Structure formats: C-alpha cells, structure tokens
Amino acid sequence: xxxxxxxxxxxxxxxxxxxxxxxxxxxxxxxxxxxxxxxxxxxxxxxxxxxxxxxxxxxxxxxxxxxxxxxxxxxxxxxxxxxxxxxxxxxxxxxxxxxxxxxxxxxxxxxxxxxxxxxxxxxxxxxxxxxxxxxxxxxxxxxxxxxxxxxxxxxxxxxxxxxxxxxxxxxxxxxxxxxxxxxxxxxxxxxxxxxxxxxxxxxxxxxxxxxxxxxxxxxxxxxxxxxxxxxxxxxxxxxxxxxxxxxxxxxxxxxxxxxxxxxxxxxxxxxxxxxxxxxxxxxxxxxxxxxxxxxxxxxxxxxxxxxxxxxxxxxxxxxxxxxxxxxxxxxxxxxxxxxxxxxxxxxxxxxxxxxxxxxxxxxxxxxxxxxxxxxxxxxxxxxxxxxxxxxxxxxxxxxxxxxxxxxxxxxxxxxxxxxxxxxxxxxxxxxxxxxxxxxxxxxxxxxxxxxxxxxxxxxxxxxxxxxxxxxxxxxxxxxxxxxxxxxxxxxxxxxxxxxxxxxxxxxxxxxxxxxxxxx
Amino acid sequence: xxxxxxxxxxxxxxxxxxxxxxxxxxxxxxxxxxxxxxxxxxxxxxxxxxxxxxxxxxxxxxxxxxxxxxxxxxxxxxxxxxxxxxxxxxxxxxxxxxxxxxxxxxxxxxxxxxxxxxxxxxxxxxxxxxxxxxxxxxxxxxxxxxxxxxxxxxxxxxxxxxxxxxxxxxxxxxxxxxxxxxxxxxxxxxxxxxxxxxxxxxxxxxxxxxxxxxxxxxxxxxxxxxxxxxxxxxxxxxxxxxxxxxxxxxxxxxxxxxxxxxxxxxxxxxxxxxxxxxxxxxxxxxxxxxxxxxxx
Numbered sequence: 001x002x003x004x005x006x007x008x009x010x011x012x013x014x015x016x017x018x019x020x021x022x023x024x025x026x027x028x029x030x031x032x033x034x035x036x037x038x039x040x041x042x043x044x045x046x047x048x049x050x051x052x053x054x055x056x057x058x059x060x061x062x063x064x065x066x067x068x069x070x071x072x073x074x075x076x077x078x079x080x081x082x083x084x085x086x087x088x089x090x091x092x093x094x095x096x097x098x099x100x101x102x103x104x105x106x107x108x109x110x111x112x113x114x115x116x117x118x119x120x121x122x123x124x125x126x127x128x129x130x131x132x133x134x135x136x137x138x139x140x141x142x143x144x145x146x147x148x149x150x151x152x153x154x155x156x157x158x159x160x161x162x163x164x165x166x167x168x169x170x171x172x173x174x175x176x177x178x179x180x181x182x183x184x185x186x187x188x189x190x191x192x193x194x195x196x197x198x199x200x201x202x203x204x205x206x207x208x209x210x211x212x213x214x215x216x217x218x219x220x221x222x223x224x225x226x227x228x229x230x231x232x233x234x235x236x237x238x239x240x241x242x243x244x245x246x247x248x249x250x251x252x253x254x255x256x257x258x259x260x261x262x263x264x265x266x267x268x269x270x271x272x273x274x275x276x277x278x279x280x281x282x283x284x285x286x287x288x289x290x291x292x293x294x295x296x297x298x299x300x301x302x303x304x305x306x307x308x309x310x311x312x313x314x315x316x317x318x319x320x321x322x323x324x325x326x327x328x329x330x331x332x333x334x335x336x337x338x339x340x341x342x343x344x345x346x347x348x349x350x351x352x353x354x355x356x357x358x359x360x361x362x363x364x365x366x367x368x369x370x371x372x373x374x375x376x377x378x379x380x381x382x383x384x385x386x387x388x389x390x391x392x393x394x395x396x397x398x399x400x401x402x403x404x405x406x407x408x409x410x411x412x413x414x415x416x417x418x419x420x421x422x423x424x425x426x427x428x429x430x431x432x433x434x435x436x437x438x439x440x441x442x443x444x445x446x447x448x449x450x451x452x453x454x455x456x457x458x459x460x461x462x463x464x465x466x467x468x469x470x471x472x473x474x475x476x477x478x479x480x481x482x483x484x485x486x487x488x489x490x491x492x493x494x495x496x497x498x499x500x501x502x503x504x505x506x507x508x509x510x511x512x513x514x515x516x517x518x519x
Numbered sequence: 520x521x522x523x524x525x526x527x528x529x530x531x532x533x534x535x536x537x538x539x540x541x542x543x544x545x546x547x548x549x550x551x552x553x554x555x556x557x558x559x560x561x562x563x564x565x566x567x568x569x570x571x572x573x574x575x576x577x578x579x580x581x582x583x584x585x586x587x588x589x590x591x592x593x594x595x596x597x598x599x600x601x602x603x604x605x606x607x608x609x610x611x612x613x614x615x616x617x618x619x620x621x622x623x624x625x626x627x628x629x630x631x632x633x634x635x636x637x638x639x640x641x642x643x644x645x646x647x648x649x650x651x652x653x654x655x656x657x658x659x660x661x662x663x664x665x666x667x668x669x670x671x672x673x674x675x676x677x678x679x680x681x682x683x684x685x686x687x688x689x690x691x692x693x694x695x696x697x698x699x700x701x702x703x704x705x706x707x708x709x710x711x712x713x714x715x716x717x718x719x720x721x722x723x724x725x726x727x728x729x730x731x732x733x734x735x736x737x738x739x740x741x742x743x744x745x746x747x748x749x750x751x752x753x754x755x756x757x758x759x760x761x762x763x764x765x766x767x768x769x770x771x772x773x774x775x776x777x778x779x780x781x782x783x784x785x786x787x788x789x790x791x792x793x794x795x796x797x798x799x800x801x802x803x804x805x806x807x808x809x810x811x812x813x814x815x
Contacts, residue, residue, distance in 0.1 A: 231774050252586065252599070252775050299582075306582040307600075367771075368599045371760045375580045375600065386760050 034221040036501060036519055038512070039234040039243035043227045044205050047188040047196065049170035050122050050129050053418075058167050060205050060225050062511045064105075065170035065190030068096050068115070068149075069161060071422050075271075075322065075508040077161050081110065081171060081191065091156035091463065092139075098147040102214050104173035105195045112143035117174035119151075131168030133430070133441045134420070156461040158468060162324075162421035165509075193218050193515040202227060219518050229360075235496070238263060244501045244519065245512070249494040250366060251309035257496055267311065268493040270510045271419035273320040274312075276356065276373070276486040277445045279411045281402055284352050291483040293342035295332035297380045298373055302334075304489045307368050312491040318428065318479045319417070320490045322508075325424030325459075327473035329480040332487070339380045351381020357398065357413040360388040370414060373486075384412065399438045402446050413444065414488075422508055424472045425459045432456070432479050447484035545807040552803020558796025566612040575603035577610040578761045586779040596781045599771055604782065607763035608789050614764040615793060618679050618748035618757075619741040625683030626744075627737050630690020631729070635721055637691065638698025649695065652688040660685045661750055668756045675748075675764060678757035682747045686740055693736055697729045735805040742797035749790050765790050 040059055046052035049061045068082035079085075082096040102110040119141040122129055137157045142150040153160065163169075176189035188196045193215060194207035205225040209218040226243065228234045231250045235257060237243035249257060249265060258265045278285040278294070285291060300314040315321075316328050343349065358370040370386050377384055389397050398413055419427050430441045434453050438444040455475040462468040480487070493510045503516035546552055565572065574594075581601035589596045595604035637648040655663060667681035701707060702725065710720050749766030751757035758764030765786040772782030 232776055235777075250774060252778050256778055302582045306585060367760075367774075372580060372582065372600055374761060375578065378578075388755065 034519060035224065036220050036222070036245065036514065036517055037224045037226055037237075037243045038514075039226050039228040039237050039246040041227075041229060041231070041234065041248040043202055043229070044199065044225060045201075046130075046185050047199060047205075048185040049167055049172065050118075050127075050131055051185065053131050053167050053420075056225075056227060059511055060207070061167065061170050061188075061190075062192075062507070063194035063207055063223065063514055064188050064192045064196055065172065066192050067165055067169040067171065068098075069164050069169075071162070071165045071508045073506055073508055075324070075422050077165060081115075085161065087160075087463075091461075092153040094151045094153070094160055095144065096149045096151070098149065099214070100147055102191055103212060104175070104189050104191050105210050105212075106173050106176050106189045108173045108175040108189075110171070110191050111146045112149045113146075114174050115149045115171060116141045116143050117177070118171045121172075121177065122168050129168070131166070134163055134166045134426070135168055137163070156463070158460055158463045159421060159423045159425045162423045163426060165422070166420050194223055197222075213515075215515060218515055223514050223517075238496050238498065241498065245495065245497040245504065247493065247495050247512075248365075249496045251307070251311050251494065254309060254311070254494060262499045263496050264499055266495045266497065266504075266506075268495060268506045268510060269322055270491065270493045271320050271322055271422055271508060272416045272510070273315050273318075273419065273490045274369075274414070274416050274488040275315065276412050276414045276488065278484055278486065279402075279405055279445060280484050281446045282406060282411050284346065284348055285411060287346045288482055289342045289346040290348060291486075292332065293339040293346070293380065294377065294382065294486050295483050296335045296342065297339035297382065298376050298486055298488070299334040300331075300487070300489055303369055303372055307366065307372055308489070308491060311494055312489040314489050315487040317476050318432070318485070318487070319424045319476070320419055322490075323419050323422060323424050323427065325469050325472040327424075327469070327476045329477060332483075336376075336380050343380060343382075348381075351383065353383045353385070354411050355387050355409050356384040357387050357389050357410050359414065359416075360390050365416075369488075373414075399442065399444055401439055402437070405438070405444065405446075410444075412486075417442075420509060424476070425456065425468065428452075428472065428475055428479070429456045429460060432475075432484070445484040447479070447482070449478060449482065452478050542807045545810060546803055549803045549806060551799045552807070555796045555799025555801075555803060558792060559800050562612050562616060562793050562796070565609055566616050569609050569613055573603075573606035573609040575606040577602060577606040577763045586775060586782065588779070588781055595785045596779070598768065598782050599775060599779070602761075602763075604768075604785055607768055608765065608785055611763045611765045611768060611786065611789065612793075614675060614758060614762065615745050615749060615790070618675065618682070618764075619745040619797070621676075621679040622683035622686065622744040622748065623737050623740050625680060626686035626690050626740065627733055629684070630687040631694050631726075631733055633687065634691040634694025635698055635725065635729075638695040639702055639717070639721055639725065641699075645695070648691065652691050655685065655688040658685075661747060664747060664751060665754070665756065668751065673756050673759060675752070675758040675762060678748050678751040682744050682751070685747075686744060689740070690733065690736055693732050694729050697732055698725055701725050701728055731808050735801070735808055738797070738804045739801035742794040742801065745797065746790065746794050 040056060042056035044056040044060055045054055046057050047060060049065055066080045068080060069077050070080045072078040081099050081102065083099050085094060085096045087094050098112060104110055108114065119138065121127060122132055122135060123138060137153045139152045139154045142152065144150050171190065173189035176187060177184050180187045186199060193210050193213045195210045197206040197208045199205045207223040211217050228237060231248065234246040235249060235253050238246045239260065254265055257263055278291055280286055304312040304314055314331055316331055317326050319326050343351065356370060359365045374384050374386055398410065417427065417431060421427065430436050431443055432447050432452055433443060433456055434448040436443040437446055452475050455471050459468050459471040459475065462471060497504060500519055502518045505513040505516060507513060579602060583601065584597050585601045586599055587593060587597045593603050593605065595608065598604055598607065633648050637645045663685040664681040667684055668677055671677040671680065707720060707724055710724050748757055752764045752766030753770045758767040768786040769783050776783055
C-alpha cells in the first residue's frame with residue numbers, strides 16, 4: 001500500500017492543481033473541431049484485451065477491437081465479426097461463421113486463423129491473462145475453413161454466446177501480437193473503427209479513424225480518452241468545452257448540469273450492482289446471523305434516494321434486475337433493532353470492529369456512500385474503518401486467495417459486480433461458485449454451498465431458457481438467504497455530453513461506442 | 520543575546536520573576552500578539568468545551584438534510600451526509616489543536632535533544648546528526664511527511680508524528696548553534712572545572728539557557744504544523760472518516776465545491792483563523808522574549 005499511497009497523493013495533488021487551473025481557464029479554450037475528448041473517471045491501464053478487464057482500458061479497447069458477438073444497447077446479443085453461429089448436437093461444439101473481407105488495421109486479414117491465434121493466446125496457461133477467467137470452459141479452438149471457427153467446450157455451457165461478448169473476446173491482430181511481444185499493449189491493433197495513435201499512461205490515449213473500417217470510416221478526426229478521476233474536474237472540463245463527453249457525473253452535480261444550456265445529461269441503465277462482500281471464512285462473518293444483521297442495518301433506500309439522488313435503487317437479487325435470469329427476492333428491510341437482536345444472538349451484542357475496503361474512485365463511486373454505511377453500522381455497534389483501494393489495481397489488490405485475504409484483513413470489500421455477460425448463470429457462478437474462489441474468479445467472499453454449486457452447474461448446462469431461469473431463481477434465493485454480501489444497489493450510469501456531439505451509442509455494458517459520433 | 524538569556528534563567532528567583540513580568544508586559548503591549556492570543560484562547564476554549572457547546576452530534580448523519588446552506592437550525596449548514604457543520608468544526612478544533620501541540624512537542628523534544636548532543640560533543644557525533652538533519656531538510660516538508668506516513672500508515676496520530684518528525688531538523692539546528700556558543704562560556708567551563716559530568720552540564724547548565732529559542736520556535740511552529748496536519752487529512756492520509764478534522768471536512772466539500780461551497784469554506788476559514796492566530800502569537804512571544812531581535 002505504501003508506494004501506492006505516495007503515488008495516489010501525488011496524483012491527488014496534480015488533480016487539485018488541474019482543477020484550480022481549469023477554473024482559471026475561460027470557457028474559450030474549447031476542444032478543437034472534429035476532435036472528441038472523453039473525460040473518463042478511471043485510468044487506462046492496458047490496451048491488450050487479453051490482459052485487462054478494468055473499465056478504463058475496456059472503454060478504449062471497445063473502440064480499437066471488435067468481438068465476434070456483442071451485447072447491444074438492449075442487452076440482446078448481436079453479430080459483429082461473426083455473421084452466424086450454431087451449437088452442435090453434442091452441446092459442446094460451437095461454430096462461428098466469420099464476416100468476410102475484414103482486415104485488421106495493420107492489413108492482416110481477419111480469418112479463422114486470427115481468431116484461433118487470439119483465443120489460443122488468451123487460454124495459454126503459461127501466459128498472464130486477466131481476462132482468461134471468463135473463458136475457462138473452452139477446451140480448444142479449431143479452424144474449419146478460412147472463415148469458420150469451432151470452439152470445443154469442456155462441457156455444455158448454455159450461456160456460451162454471452163461469454164463470447166466478454167472483454168477477452170475482443171480480437172487482436174496476430175501479426176501485431178507477434179511483432180511487438182511484451183510491448184504489444186503499446187501497439188494495439190484490432191479490426192475496430194478506431195486505430196491507436198498514442199497512449200500516455202495517466203494522461204491521455206488518442207485514437208484516429210480507421211480509414212478501411214468495414215462499417216465506414218468514423219466522421220471525426222480524433223478521439224481522445226482523458227482519465228480525470230476528480231468528479232468536479234470532469235464537470236468543469238465539460239462545461240469549459242475541454243471535454244465533449246464525461247462519465248460518472250456525481251448525482252449532486254446532476255441538477256445543476258441539467259440546467260446548463262449546452263450540456264445534455266444522459267442516464268443510462270447499467271447491468272452493474274454494488275455490494276459489500278463479506279469474507280465468510282473469517283469471524284464474525286462466518287455466522288449467517290451476523291451477515292443478515294448487517295443487511296438489516298444498512299438503509300439502502302436512503303442511500304439510493306438521498307445520497308445517490310434517485311440514480312440508484314436497491315438490489316433485489318444477487319444480480320442486477322436487468323440481467324437475464326434475474327429473480328426478485330424479498331428485500332432485507334431496514335431494521336436496526338432486528339439487526340442488533342441478530343448480532344446478540346450470534347454473540348456480538350457489543351458489536352465488533354472490521355475494515356471496509358472501498359474503491360478510491362471509479363464506476364460511479366461516491367465516497368459519501370461508505371461513510372453513510374459506516375454511520376449506519378455504527379448504530380448497531382459495528383465499527384468499520386474505511387480503507388480506500390485503487391479500482392485499477394482491483395485484481396492485484398483484492399482478488400486474493402483465502403490465506404492472503406485473511407492476512408491483509410480485507411473482510412469487507414465494497415465492489416461493483418460487472419455483469420459483463422448480462423446473464424445470471426455466469427455471474428452467479430463467478431461470484432458464488434465454490435470453483436470460483438479467488439484468485440480463480442471473483443468469489444472473494446469464499447462462499448461455498450454445495451446445493452448452490454449443483455444448481456449453477458445445472459443452470460449452465462440447461463439450454464431450455466425457461467428451465468434455466470427456474471433453476472437460477474432457486475440459486476438466487478439460496479444465496480440471498482445466506483447473504484454473503486451486504487446487498488446494496490444498482491445504479492444508473494450518469495453521463496454528460498455537449499449538445500454539439502451527436503451519435504454516441506451506449507452498449508448495455510455501459511461502454512460508449514464512438515463509431516458514429518459527429519461533432 | 521546570549522548574556523541576556525543567562526540572566527533570565529540562571530539568576531536568582533526574584534530576578535527571574537521580574538524578568539517574566541517584563542516579558543508579559545511586552546507581550547500585552549503588542550496589539551497583534553494580543554489578537555493572536557485571543558484567537559488561540561478562543562479555539563482552546565472551544566476545544567475544551569466542545570461537547571457542551573456543539574449543538575449536534577458531529578458524526579450523526581441526517582440524510583434528509585444533506586448539503587443545506589446556513590440556516591437558524593444549522594448555523595454553518597450541513598455537509599454531504601447532512602451532519603451539522605458547526606458541530607463538526609467545533610469538534611474539529613480538538614483534533615487540529617492536538618495535531619499542532621503533539622507534533623510540535625515531538626519536534627521540540629527530539630530536535631532539542633539532537634541539537635544538544637550535536638553541539639556539545641561536536642566531532643563525529645555532530646557530523647552524523649547534522650548531516651542527517653541536512654538530508655531531512657533537503658525534502659520539502661509536506662513531501663517528507665507523506666513519505667513518513669507511507670511507512671507508518673494512514674491515521675491522525677501518524678500524521679502528527681510525521682509532521683513532528685519533519686520539523687525536527689529546524690529545532691536541532693537552532694539548538695545546536697546556541698549550544699556551540701554556550702559551551703565556550705565561562706559558567707560551562709567552571710562547571711567542567713569542578714568536575715561536573717557531561718550530562719549534568721548539558722541538562723543543568725546548557726538546557727535552561729536554550730529554553731528561550733525553543734519556546735519561540737515552538738509557538739511559531741504551531742501554526743505551520745496545524746496547517747500541515749490539515750493538509751495531510753485533506754489528502755486522506757491523516758484523520759479518517761468520520762473524524763471531523765478540519766482538513767478532512769474540507770476534503771469532503773471538494774467534490775461539491777460549486778453546489779455547496781459552504782462545506783469547504785467554513786473549515787477552510789477555521790484553519791486560516793487558527794493558523795493566523797498562532798502566527799501572530801508566535802511573533803509576539805518572540806518579540807517579548809527577545810526584544811533585541813525586534814530591533815534588527
């Protein structure tokens with residue numbers, strides 16, 4: 001933590017400096033014509049999709065690269081580099097027919113060999129990959145002709161198509177990967193509408209139009225991603241015209257911005273849910289009564305309506321209500337008296353102390369939320385110390401095995417569940433399956449329930465959608481009842497953009513596609 | 520200035536008393552010092568009686584009344600969690616004053632000790648201590664404090680320690696230079712001649728004579744350390760939520776600066792007034808204790 005602290009502080013100082021200088025600059029200093037600047041709340045860490053699943057990197061990767069299939073704005077799965085697909089009767093062989101005549105930005109033809117090379121690299125256990133976790137069901141990838149690819153799975157996996165929309169499925173040019181080796185993240189090449197120009201970590205990333213893009217060359221001359229972690233700095237940039245688009249507008253600033261003449265505030269539903277994961281291997285969280293008590297002690301409605309100003313609503317299942325397969329559960333009503341009673345029953349009448357790790361910024365995060373939770377928990381005698389962590393270092397810091405997790409005292413961790421695949425089976429498996437214990441996947445609560453494991457296994461192999469939903473509903477009910485999390489809320493993404501910017505497209509995963517943007 | 524100090528503290532009791540009286544008179548004659556002293560006294564009283572005068576619990580949120588401007592119910596408005604700003608600032612005075620006092624005490628204690636050893640023994644002791652002090656001086660103060668915190672970990676007490684440690688070198692240098700001239704004085708030589716041990720000479724004969732510069736330095740340093748501690752809390756390295764330390768309250772108002780400017784303004788004013796108060800008082804104390812310095 002130490003070195004990181006120092007870095008963070010230096011960055012805070014820089015940001016402060018930036019804010020002050022931004023306020024000083026008159027609105028005249030607008031972003032040039034035909035150049036769109038996106039002020040984004042998180043850093044960009046790695047432009048190799050095989051090695052990054054953080055939202056900052058993904059926001060850029062979505063422009064440079066394309067997947068075979070993608071979750072569109074409504075959450076339906078749409079073809080991108082694949083034209084059609086099918087699953088064989090053995091339920092483990094998925095074939096994708098690829099789009100013809102597509103070339104990578106470096107001229108390499110996009111064909112089945114390129115797709116195979118990409119997934120072979122993603123799945124190679126000898127190479128580091130942060131995105132691999134989602135794709136572990138793939139046994140092998142085969143080419144069948146120049147434009148057909150076959151994925152053979154280890155066992156039937158019903159939501160496989162949804163898995164293919166995940167970030168690791170953004171296809172890289174095999175030529176560029178080979179040419180640059182370890183340096184590839186600084187020379188990313190995909191098939192997307194935007195080509196890489198430069199990346200200055202923690203400062204900006206610039207993309208230029210791909211003149212040969214199969215879907216038509218973008219109309220603006222440059223696309224710049226600028227990480228601006230300070231929320232007020234993003235708003236100021238937007239108002240000054242130094243940024244054309246900004247994400248994660250703080251709810252408290254929303255109203256003021258909505259009154260502005262040349263700025264549009266856009267609320268976008270997201271698939272993400274926020275929660276506090278409790279390490280159920282450790283005392284006192286090993287006791288379900290304690291976990292339920294914590295759920296009763298936090299007034300999520302107040303947080304959603306007052307602090308987040310109605311841009312959020314309480315979670316009513318372990319997954320976001322927009323996720324396919326969601327099944328509504330009965331909420332833990334706010335009841336501090338009941339919470340105290342449960343704590344007393346569990347032998348913690350006097351409460352206890354714990355550390356609450358929270359993201360320092362990013363993905364719509366507001367520091368007031370954990371502070372409110374801290375105050376609410378204090379009411380029932382639970383004293384938590386808030387410890388911030390960097391969202392961009394989430395995997396490295398938070399996703400640790402049980403031994404490491406215990407050592408670092410990360411008993412309560414507030415995080416957002418990404419729901420990248422948009423369906424409940426995969427998410428539930430990744431977050432609650434015994435086989436998904438960190439660091440394999442994201443089950444860093446180390447929740448384990450044989451019955452849930454069985455249900456999830458079954459759900460993943462059930463191709464009949466109605467049946468799958470019923471199984472998932474049962475699993476959600478069990479997890480909800482055992483409360484390995486303090487279930488918090490699902491939140492809208494709040495974006496602001498200047499009125500002269502047109503053609504922004506939001507994916508269900510909340511990433512913006514800039515292909516059709518005009519200014 | 521050397522001989523004046525010796526008279527102050529080495530002379531017999533009645534003379535010392537009259538000396539103190541003279542200092543006190545000089546201090547009261549200095550209008551700015553009186554104002555500074557008044558401000559300091561005010562905040563000290565506020566800190567002592569905080570639980571009695573704060574109208575609300577400083578850590579109790581009221582989510583329905585977030586970010587309200589000043590009103591009859593909340594004189595200084597409410598913060599982003601609806602907590603009463605006045606109560607938070609009243610309680611904050613405890614932490615800020617404490618931060619100043621604790622860090623200055625650490626700095627004065629360690630700095631004086633090192634300065635004494637360095638100045639008295641000279642040679643390689645002096646060499647090692649002073650080169651180390653030079654190293655500390657090479658860093659800008661707040662950066663050094665941040666570096667120390669990154670070793671000790673976040674927290675208000677650690678912030679106080681780190682601010683204290685970065686002030687050590689200034690005390691050490693001043694004390695050392697005084698000791699260098701004192702150790703050649705006759706009274707030290709006579710003490711040595713009658714066979715006094717080194718420690719007796721240092722603590723009984725030299726230490727009392729460096730009290731004046733240490734007192735002056737300490738008062739002048741209080742304002743700076745309060746400011747530094749608040750800066751560390753602002754950066755999230757000092758006081759942790761929900762502690763109503765002024766720097767931390769200020770930091771909480773940063774994101775809503777343009778929607779609810781009062782949240783950042785009031786703790787900022789509190790810091791400003793206290794620091795100015797301590798600086799005025801510090802200047803006054805220096806002038807009163809050391810009238811000759813003022814003439815220069």
